Amino acid sequence: MTDTVPLYAALGLTTDEYERIEKTLGREPSHTELAMFSVMWSEHCSYKSSRMYFRDLPTHAPWVVLGPGEGAGVVEVAPGVLVAFKMESHNHPSAVEPFQGAATGVGGIVRDILSLGARPIAVLDPLRFGPLTDDRNRYLFDGVVRGIASYGNSLGLPTVGGEAVFDPAYSGNPLVNAMCVGVFEDPEVLKGRPRGPGDLAVLIGSKTGRDGIGGASILASQEFEVGAENKRPSVQVGDPFTEKLLIEACLELKQKGLLAGMQDLGAAGVTCSLSETAASGGVGIDGDLDKVPLREADMGPWEIRMSESQERLLACVAPDRIDEVVRVCTKWGLDASVVARYTEGGRIVLKAHGLDVSDVPAQALADGPLYERPVVPADRSALHALDPLELAWPSAEEILMRLLASPSIASKEWVWRQYDHMVRLNSVVVPGADAAVLRVPESRRGEPGQPGIVLATDGPGRIGSLDPYIGGALAVCESARNVSCLGGRPLAITDCLNFGSPEKPEVMADFAATLRGIRDACVAFGIAVTGGNVSFYNESPTGAVHPTAVVGMLGAIDDVYAHRPVVAREGDVVVLLGETKPELGGSEALAVIHDTVAGRAPSLDLDREVALAQTLQSGVGSYAHDLSDGGLAVALAEMCIASGVGADVTLPAGVDPLWGLFGESTARAIVTCRPDEAPALGGVVLGTVGGSRLCVRDVLDVRVDDIARVYREAIPALMERR
Amino acid sequence: MPKIAVVVFPGSNCEQDVVHALRAEGADADYAWHGDDDLGGADGVVLPGGFAHGDYLRTGAIARFSPVMHAVRSLADEGKPVLGICNGFQILAEAHLVPGALIKNEGLRFLCVWTEVTVEDTGTIATRACEKGQRLRIPINHYEGNYRANVEPRVAFRYVDNPNGAWQNIAGVSNDAGNVVGLMPHPERASHESLGSADGRTVLTSLIESCRLLQRA
Numbered sequence: 001m002t003d004t005v006p007l008y009a010a011l012g013l014t015t016d017e018y019e020r021i022e023k024t025l026g027r028e029p030s031h032t033e034l035a036m037f038s039v040m041w042s043e044h045c046s047y048k049s050s051r052m053y054f055r056d057l058p059t060h061a062p063w064v065v066l067g068p069g070e071g072a073g074v075v076e077v078a079p080g081v082l083v084a085f086k087m088e089s090h091n092h093p094s095a096v097e098p099f100q101g102a103a104t105g106v107g108g109i110v111r112d113i114l115s116l117g118a119r120p121i122a123v124l125d126p127l128r129f130g131p132l133t134d135d136r137n138r139y140l141f142d143g144v145v146r147g148i149a150s151y152g153n154s155l156g157l158p159t160v161g162g163e164a165v166f167d168p169a170y171s172g173n174p175l176v177n178a179m180c181v182g183v184f185e186d187p188e189v190l191k192g193r194p195r196g197p198g199d200l201a202v203l204i205g206s207k208t209g210r211d212g213i214g215g216a217s218i219l220a221s222q223e224f225e226v227g228a229e230n231k232r233p234s235v236q237v238g239d240p241f242t243e244k245l246l247i248e249a250c251l252e253l254k255q256k257g258l259l260a261g262m263q264d265l266g267a268a269g270v271t272c273s274l275s276e277t278a279a280s281g282g283v284g285i286d287g288d289l290d291k292v293p294l295r296e297a298d299m300g301p302w303e304i305r306m307s308e309s310q311e312r313l314l315a316c317v318a319p320d321r322i323d324e325v326v327r328v329c330t331k332w333g334l335d336a337s338v339v340a341r342y343t344e345g346g347r348i349v350l351k352a353h354g355l356d357v358s359d360v361p362a363q364a365l366a367d368g369p370l371y372e373r374p375v376v377p378a379d380r381s382a383l384h385a386l387d388p389l390e391l392a393w394p395s396a397e398e399i400l401m402r403l404l405a406s407p408s409i410a411s412k413e414w415v416w417r418q419y420d421h422m423v424r425l426n427s428v429v430v431p432g433a434d435a436a437v438l439r440v441p442e443s444r445r446g447e448p449g450q451p452g453i454v455l456a457t458d459g460p461g462r463i464g465s466l467d468p469y470i471g472g473a474l475a476v477c478e479s480a481r482n483v484s485c486l487g488g489r490p491l492a493i494t495d496c497l498n499f500g501s502p503e504k505p506e507v508m509a510d511f512a513a514t515l516r517g518i519r520d521a522c523v524a525f526g527i528a529v530t531g532g533n534v535s536f537y538n539e540s541p542t543g544a545v546h547p548t549a550v551v552g553m554l555g556a557i558d559d560v561y562a563h564r565p566v567v568a569r570e571g572d573v574v575v576l577l578g579e580t581k582p583e584l585g586g587s588e589a590l591a592v593i594h595d596t597v598a599g600r601a602p603s604l605d606l607d608r609e610v611a612l613a614q615t616l617q618s619g620v621g622s623y624a625h626d627l628s629d630g631g632l633a634v635a636l637a638e639m640c641i642a643s644g645v646g647a648d649v650t651l652p653a654g655v656d657p658l659w660g661l662f663g664e665s666t667a668r669a670i671v672t673c674r675p676d677e678a679p680a681l682g683g684v685v686l687g688t689v690g691g692s693r694l695c696v697r698d699v700l701d702v703r704v705d706d707i708a709r710v711y712r713e714a715i716p717a718l719m720e721r722r
Numbered sequence: 723m724p725k726i727a728v729v730v731f732p733g734s735n736c737e738q739d740v741v742h743a744l745r746a747e748g749a750d751a752d753y754a755w756h757g758d759d760d761l762g763g764a765d766g767v768v769l770p771g772g773f774a775h776g777d778y779l780r781t782g783a784i785a786r787f788s789p790v791m792h793a794v795r796s797l798a799d800e801g802k803p804v805l806g807i808c809n810g811f812q813i814l815a816e817a818h819l820v821p822g823a824l825i826k827n828e829g830l831r832f833l834c835v836w837t838e839v840t841v842e843d844t845g846t847i848a849t850r851a852c853e854k855g856q857r858l859r860i861p862i863n864h865y866e867g868n869y870r871a872n873v874e875p876r877v878a879f880r881y882v883d884n885p886n887g888a889w890q891n892i893a894g895v896s897n898d899a900g901n902v903v904g905l906m907p908h909p910e911r912a913s914h915e916s917l918g919s920a921d922g923r924t925v926l927t928s929l930i931e932s933c934r935l936l937q938r939a
Binding site for chain 2: 146149150153154155156239240241242244245332333416417418419420421422423424425427428430439442445446560561720
């Protein structure tokens with residue numbers, strides 16, 4: 001910080017924003033008040049550039065119990081079975097310090113689920129990095145995976161899904177998104193607010209330290225530049241052991257009926273959660289920062305209220321319950337300190353060392369500015385001008401082998417074998433399939449006909465970079481296909497919207513188009529958006545990331561044991577559903593073979609997507625696998641590898657081997673079934689499952705053992721070399 | 723019905739799974755608290771998997787000093803069944819209730835994978851219902867499961883395909899008397915076909931049967 005920059009600017013506030021604060025207060029803000037506004041009004045906390053675009057999203061459906069606005073969305077997946085789920089980003093902390101950044105990303109989203117009073121039961125981690133041929137990208141990937149493993153495994157939470165995608169657009173700015181799913185052990189959903197004046201605000205969990213100060217305003221709300229390592233003190237440090245205790249303590253508090261409300265302490269720490277609970281409850285706060293348990297005695301009021309120390313929750317507690325709350329927390333070895341009392345009047349009054357250090361209206365802090373940023377669609381005509389069909393392509397066999405060795409396509413077992421994906425005994429379908437299938441609720445584990453949930457994440461960033469509307473819509477459609485391939489019925493989504501700087505009109509245009517795509521697809525499927533997160537400023541000196549909307553979908557299945565199998569049966573026929581068009585734009589094949597993301601995005605047909613999902617859910621046939629990255633060839637190869645069996649198929653007449661095998665036309669899947677079941681599916685019979693080779697007549701013929709080796713060894717070969 | 727205590731240390735995370743799986747086999751299983759120094763008259767005890775005390779300092783190094791470990795030691799001394807699974811095995815080793823130690827996996831990575839183990843000794847409380855040489859498909863889930871010992875232990879289970887570098891492919895050992903067993907694989911995770919295997923049930927029923935026999939004695 002230099003002498004010439006005003007404090008508000010150093011804290012990330014604009015001159016306009018500063019003037020608005022002065023007007024609201026009717027005086028000059030104190031330094032601590034200014035710091036409070038800087039975090040609460042940051043992009044990360046206030047969604048000031050993005051809020052206006054959420055108005056059109058469908059947030060209601062008969063099964064939605066709680067839509068956006070609280071810690072997470074809540075959906076009734078089976079009669080009386082409530083599930084909470086949400087996804088968030090932790091991109092910038094992970095770029096600075098991959099292990100702790102990713103670990104605390106898991107910790108934060110788990111607390112969001114916990115704050116509603118649900119027991120967290122699963123985590124999914126969609127990840128994006130630059131190519132693994134680069135040392136720094138390998139370091140980031142390794143650190144992120146270790147961080148997720150360290151934190152999630154310690155919590156006893158299975159990591160059951162996610163993605164790992166590699167593309168030069170994410171070099172220097174990886175995307176580390178984390179989704180958590182929880183189930184309610186009783187029907188009460190807690191809100192982040194007191195019942196009224198008189199309730200106490202109780203800080204539960206870790207002591208407050210100097211870590212993560214300014215994380216929201218500095219790390220999450222600015223672009224990256226060279227020397228970002230200097231921001232390392234802004235990254236929080238995770239302690240999964242304390243978080244595990246926090247989970248058990250909070251669930252015991254809820255089960256005993258001791259809580260009026262609960263709120264996570266995430267970005268901007270005590271300030272944010274006190275203000276949000278007060279604003280949400282229509283009350284004020286009379287707080288004493290001297291009551292906050294500290295790791296270092298000499299922390300100033302400014303540091304205490306801004307600290308983003310992890311593993312803390314704010315509980316709203318009636319005064320006559322406080323002794324019991326403290327007793328339960330003490331049993332679990334946690335601090336529980338009354339830091340404030342909710343008051344009439346709506347003002348946030350905080351004291352430290354006996355002096356007033358801030359007195360601001362709760363509503364003003366919680367109601368950040370709202371910006372309608374300039375929107376100018378990017379000119380993509382040069383990108384679209386490329387016709388991939390005019391390029392020189394190697395043989396189909398070579399393309400397939402190179403695709404299977406591409407880390408985005410190759411087996412991710414190296415990743416998920418480092419994650420505990422089995423604990424809690426709900427994981428009926430584990431990572432490696434199109435979607436994860438879990439049995440719920442835990443009280444009915446093992447009962448015949450137990451209900452289940454089906455979870456998938458998708459975010460076609462390459463397609464988004466060519467056509468953000470289609471990218472947004474396809475994120476929904478692909479996750480719906482994946483959920484449906486296991487027999488699940490899509491119910492709702494959470495989304496993580498990863499974009500560049502909102503101050504660039506082209507980025508805002510992409511953002512707006514992506515949201516339109518998400519909206520239209522959700523409307524077509526009749527599903528709701530119940531929450532999510534926006535991450536802007538994902539830029540590095542080499543430019544912005546692809547417009548990447550990552551969707552996390554929650555589906556339901558009535559009988560969890562009746563999910564579609566994850567392997568194909570020898571002797572069945574292979575049926576291709578959907579229409580294959582001459583489309584190679586934005587394909588994985590184009591990226592791998594020609595090192596480019598260009599051409600036109602594949603066409604979108606939402607009616608066909610919905611019809612396909614319904615066919616897949618109907619249960620006709622056996623194994624099903626959606627066609628996406630790498631097209632039909634990769635889908636067939638993955639079927640053979642997963643099943644340990646070959647296939648003998650012929651491309652339909654009129655379908656060219658190049659775009660027929662590697663094009664990524666949408667709304668397609670392969671299903672295997674008994675020959676007599678094929679007519680009911682309504683697709684094209686390609687051939688049969690059997691033998692030890694994958695043979696596409698007249699085009700390619702490879703041994704399943706050989707493609708399996710390439711597929712399984714690609715990532716370990718890049719990551720384990722010494 | 724034998725009564726089996728499943729100890730909850732701060733940071734344990736498989737206690738609910740173990741209680742569920744034992745109850746599914748008909749045992750009267752319930753939780754015991756690390757801070758209590760008795761096991762409520764249980765016929766046997768399980769130290770479940772997880773990260774007791776965060777595995778800080780060293781796996782099991784803090785948990786071994788918990789008050790409940792006095793009761794576990796007494797039960798072991800009485801010849802009653804004591805089973806440590808994963809982190810529970812690490813705690814038993816730290817407490818010297820079974821020989822050896824568990825160091826970081828070869829390859830220095832956490833591993834959550836299916837393994838096949840052979841039953842080497844049917845004379846322990848965890849293998850009574852098994853046949854010698856029987857192969858069981860049970861998953862492991864650990865960073866520190868690489869077994870080492872400077873004595874020849876009584877081996878209960880060996881890996882068919884060594885996943886972590888364990889000395890002599892050892893997956894589980896017992897004390898000399900065979901009533902205290904530690905193993906790295908998680909039998910409770912292989913307790914239902916829908917989870918990928920039900921082979922772990924044999925280990926759990928061995929424990930229950932051992933509790934029942936010693937209960938009568």
